[in-house]
Amino acid sequence: MATLTINGESHQLDVPDNMPLLWALRDVVNLTGTKYGCGMSLCGACTVHLDGQATRSCVTPVSAAAGKQVTTIEAVGEDRVGKAVQEAWRQHDVVQCGYCQSGQIMSAVALLRDNADPSDDDIDSAMSGNICRCATYVRIRAAIHDAAENLA
Numbered sequence: 001m002a003t004l005t006i007n008g009e010s011h012q013l014d015v016p017d018n019m020p021l022l023w024a025l026r027d028v029v030n031l032t033g034t035k036y037g038c039g040m041s042l043c044g045a046c047t048v049h050l051d052g053q054a055t056r057s058c059v060t061p062v063s064a065a066a067g068k069q070v071t072t073i074e075a076v077g078e079d080r081v082g083k084a085v086q087e088a089w090r091q092h093d094v095v096q097c098g099y100c101q102s103g104q105i106m107s108a109v110a111l112l113r114d115n116a117d118p119s120d121d122d123i124d125s126a127m128s129g130n131i132c133r134c135a136t137y138v139r140i141r142a143a144i145h146d147a148a149e150n151l152a
Contacts, residue, residue, distance in 0.1 A: 044130030
């Protein structure tokens with residue numbers, strides 16, 4: 001039995017300690033905004049925040065999330081950084097198929113919380129683990145810059 005704090009709410013989960021956090025979120029807690037992409041921490045579609053840090057939930061066991069704050073795409077817009085990123089995503093029409101975008105947004109929010117004025121290189125580095133098959137990278141970078149400006 002694991003107790004996880006997800007999006008500010010406590011959840012008692014009767015799951016194996018080594019179950020990937022992704023599956024606990026999607027299949028047990030029914031928060032399906034976090035996506036399965038590769039299962040090997042290579043694509044970033046499964047990115048969530050653990051205590052504010054972008055984390056790949058497909059390879060993170062539930063036991064590693066115990067005692068930490070888990071934030072998913074469903075709640076990332078509840079603070080000003082998350083709202084700014086989501087608004088910039090809409091303004092730049094970033095999404096095409098949308099599959100990777102929850103992970104992209106989670107990584108962008110973590111970046112802007114750590115670096116309020118990122119350069120292109122900073123953005124490229126922070127976002128390098130997030131793959132977009134539709135290649136919206138130029139719009140993602142522009143949206144991150146705009147979100148940073150709106151937060152300043």
